[in-house]
Amino acid sequence: MPRLSNIQRERAIGMLNTGTSVTDVARVMGCSRQTIHNFQTCLHQTGTTADRPRPGRPRVTSRAQDRQIVLRHLRNRFVTATSTGNELFGGRVTAQTIRNRLRSARLHARRFHRRQHFLWARRHLRWTQRDWNRVVFRDESRFTLTFADGRVRVWRRRGERNAQCCIQEVDRFGGGRVMVWGGINGHARSRLIVIQGNLNAAAYRDQVLVPELLPFMAAHGPGLTFQQDNARPHTANLTTNFLRDAGINVMEWPSRSPDLNPIEHVWDVLGRQLHQVRNPPQNLQELGAMLVQIWRRIPQAVFRCKNIVLSMQTNGTLAPTEAYFTTYSSIYRYYFNPLSCN
Structure with missing residues (x-):
């Protein structure tokens, strides 16, 4: 609620002196009844309606x-905000103060990744099925040893809440996790690579690019485009120089856009089948081996361009509207709404 000015306060006191009730004055001034009552009390105690000195900077x-x-x-x-503080106040006002003033005016800083997603979709608007077939979509994903989604139910009688048989210990951190890497395109899939240790640029090159990506790209013909996100191991100079020297064409990818990658649906299938196994893995080594085994068992139809990659297909006969993308995910329809680019 905005604070009343000194003129509004004097007007409120004048209305009270003429016999107007506190409730009616508050309704006219657009404030609470307690506010008017406080003005009246302050006037009787101090002889003025001005605010008392307050502590603080x-x-x-x-x-x-x-x-x-x-x-x-x-x-x-x-x-x-930093440039505003420097140019208007010579650095005497901090960037945080500038942000506070802007928030008071209901201006909030927002990242413009949505616009970048829209522009990326625009550039690939007229891609055909053949173009999408030549893209190798890849990504890393983490899988935990234990899985708990908060939907565990226990059958018990009244008064058995704390019974030992009705209590199940759950590791909130998943009992450890492994990171895996995989890639798909319109006609094939790569092997599933279990990442050993922390994934940095050197590990990404030595464990993924050299043993798996280069043979995959060579085996499925020239002209393929490699897709990867903007994670630091992927954009490091070591990785960028290696891909350039190997002659691999890398697709430009907008920041913070995991939903644009169709391989996310494959990770969902992999995770669902992992949670359905009868004998779950007991350690990280078994977890990695089971993920590789499930990856191999997933039917090829799941990876086929028909089911995933062709979800991004285009139709050059339609007008440039959301109908260009019949997507597996609704994100393209969201970004192709012209109002979303404001």
């Missing part, structure tokens, strides 16, 4: 300067 910006800050960011929505 005084404001470093005036009302006019606050309006200047807001106006600057309304004229240029991409200017940073």
